[in-house]
Structure formats: C-alpha cells, structure tokens
Amino acid sequence: MIKFFDLQKINSAYQVQFQQKMDLVLEKGWFILGEEVALFEANFAQYCGTKYCAGVGNGLDALILIFKAYIQLGRLQKGDEVIVPANTYIATILALLQADLVPVLVEPNLQTYNLDPNLVTSKITPKTKAILAVHLYGQLADMIALSAIAKEHGLWLFEDAAQAHGAANEIGKAGNLSDAAAFSFYPAKNLGAIGDAGAVTTSDEAVHQMVMTLRNYGSEQKYHNKVIGVNSRLDELQAAFLNVKLPQLEADNDSRREQAKRYCTEINNEKIILPAWEGSKNHVFHLFVVRTENRGHLQEYLKAKGIETMIHYPIPPHQQEALPEWHSLSFPITEKIHQEVLSIPISPLMTRVEVDTIIHALNQY
Numbered sequence: 001m002i003k004f005f006d007l008q009k010i011n012s013a014y015q016v017q018f019q020q021k022m023d024l025v026l027e028k029g030w031f032i033l034g035e036e037v038a039l040f041e042a043n044f045a046q047y048c049g050t051k052y053c054a055g056v057g058n059g060l061d062a063l064i065l066i067f068k069a070y071i072q073l074g075r076l077q078k079g080d081e082v083i084v085p086a087n088t089y090i091a092t093i094l095a096l097l098q099a100d101l102v103p104v105l106v107e108p109n110l111q112t113y114n115l116d117p118n119l120v121t122s123k124i125t126p127k128t129k130a131i132l133a134v135h136l137y138g139q140l141a142d143m144i145a146l147s148a149i150a151k152e153h154g155l156w157l158f159e160d161a162a163q164a165h166g167a168a169n170e171i172g173k174a175g176n177l178s179d180a181a182a183f184s185f186y187p188a189k190n191l192g193a194i195g196d197a198g199a200v201t202t203s204d205e206a207v208h209q210m211v212m213t214l215r216n217y218g219s220e221q222k223y224h225n226k227v228i229g230v231n232s233r234l235d236e237l238q239a240a241f242l243n244v245k246l247p248q249l250e251a252d253n254d255s256r257r258e259q260a261k262r263y264c265t266e267i268n269n270e271k272i273i274l275p276a277w278e279g280s281k282n283h284v285f286h287l288f289v290v291r292t293e294n295r296g297h298l299q300e301y302l303k304a305k306g307i308e309t310m311i312h313y314p315i316p317p318h319q320q321e322a323l324p325e326w327h328s329l330s331f332p333i334t335e336k337i338h339q340e341v342l343s344i345p346i347s348p349l350m351t352r353v354e355v356d357t358i359i360h361a362l363n364q365y
Ligand SMILES: Cc1ncc(COP(=O)(O)O)c(C=O)c1O
Pocket: 058, 059, 060, 061, 088, 089, 091, 092, 134, 160, 162, 163, 183, 184, 185, 186, 196, 197, 198
C-alpha cells in the first residue's frame, strides 16, 4: 500500500534530535513560553521575512487571534465583512465567526482553486473591511492583484498560510505578503509539529504585541490582565521539535515540487485534470490535487491498486450542517470543485518507484 502521507516515516528521521530536545527541555524544567518558543519565533519570522512571529496553540487560533487583535486595536469592528474564498477549509470560516466578523464567500478560480481577484471587487460593500486570502493546497493566492484591490478600497489584507509554508512570489514568502498571516503546524503540514501548533507572522509591531498579549490571558505581566485574552500558547516542546525541522523545510518543499513536476509532465490522461502550475516557487504542494468527473470511481480504482488518496474537501463550508443559514446559497464553481477533487500522495520521502506506480496507475485509468 502506498500511504497517502507517511507521518511515521517523516518524523522517524528526526527521532534522535527530538529526543535530545526533549531531554534539554526536561532538564531546564521550563515548559511554558520558554527559550524554544522564543527561538522558534525568531527563526520563523526570519524564514518568512517578517519582523515578528508569535507562536500560538494551532492554526485556527492563529486566525482568531489576528482578528481579535485587529478588533482590540480598533481596526476592525464586530459585524465587519471579510471576503474569503468559498472553497476554503472550514477553519478559515470558523475563525471569522468566532471573532464576530461576517464571512463573505467568493468563488475561486477553477484553475488555481484560489480566490478570484476578478470576482472580489463586486462583493465589496461599505461594510467590507478586509480580504482573507487562503493559499489553498500550498499555492499562493494572487497576492499582487489582491493587494492592489485592498489598497484601492482601503481594506486590510490577511493570509491563511496554513498550507503554504515557504511558498514565494517575486515580492516574498507566504506570511509576508499581507498585513498579518496565520500558520498551522498540524503534524501533516509541510512544516509539522508532533501535536498541535500554530503562529502569527506580521511586521506590524502593534498587531504582534496584541497577539502576544491575547494568547497569554491578555496579560503582559503575570496576574495583570490588560485585555480579555485566551490561553493559546505555542507549546515549548512543539517549538523545540519545530526548531529541529525548520532547517529542512526548503529542501522538503523542493522535493515536493520535483515530485509534482513529474506528475504534471508524466500523467497524461484526458479524464484527469492536473493542477495549473507554471513551475515556480509559488506552490509548495502541501497537497497534489487532481480533478475528475467520477471522483468516487477513480478513488476506488486507485485503492484497488494499493494507492491511498484523500478528498480535500468533500463538503464546502456553505453546505456544512453547522451552517444551516448558508444552505440556500449557491456557488457552482466551489460545488464542482468539492465534487471532483482527489488528492494523490505527495511527500518528500516518497520513492521513485512509488511515484512511478502512481503515474502508471493514473495513465492506465
Ligand atoms: C487552510 C487552513 N486554515 C486553517 C487551518 C487550521 O489549522 P489547525 O488545524 O492547526 O487549527 C488549517 C489546517 O488544518 C488549514 O488547512
């Protein structure tokens, strides 16, 4: 069986270094917001090219804390509208709802699966205050066009970079292409912890300070609470593991792109639509997503050939049971994507033979 993503194999390469870090943290006896968190924040800010990084509990909290910080700073108000892609992962939407902001769903581009800048402008109302771009599957949204729209209409621009660590355009890297960005280090991400973890990157000192305060009970000084905060700190051990893995991220992303290049050039089957990618570093292939009319059939076919696949995602946010008020909405491009997408295995550690097997199976389909 070719696993969809072999997390055990990915992390076993770091086992000795992880153990050393664990011993070090245990020896120091400082488990909350210690040196490893501070080191990771400095390392990851430098990697992204931002002035600041705040380590938080997970990617969902990273998004929520950005919005809460903007509300606390008086830059956003509860009830403000925020433009988001209709086909995003549910966390993007939940973060806005939990910050009492109003998500305004916009159809993605069917080629890139990212927010379509041409459709964004028509959704801007006097209540619109921000655009939240999502770099879905690891490919940068069109941040240059979105930035121009945000500037023209006086909107904040944010990134949900949970799937796009290291993706870059001519301006910079994910996390440094907007006012503030959220990352997830969920274990299966391109940079994954071995538990939950997340971060907010920004070059805005006031936003950074507010996120740092909000994540820690709204407190800068122990037992003095400036604002109503939460407990969402990046765990010291997870930060230590991330410090071990971060130096490998660029090489891992290169390996993913190499594998994607093989898929894009060697899979030739008119029943299978490949990702639109021009070969640049704007994609880090967190996922390799193909589309086909009868997705269930293709998934069963690959399973019979010993190839595990996944669906990202089977149900769009506006059709989720949790959001009955959205069930009457219609987003034909989004719905088509959710009916047709299938993610095939991609990983820095897959062997040439495994990739050959997948290409062969897809060409024979
Ligand atoms: C696009 C997107 N946004 C947000 C999140 C939330 O991250 P987490 O699972 O760390 O809360 C994820 C990952 O799960 C994601 O893929």
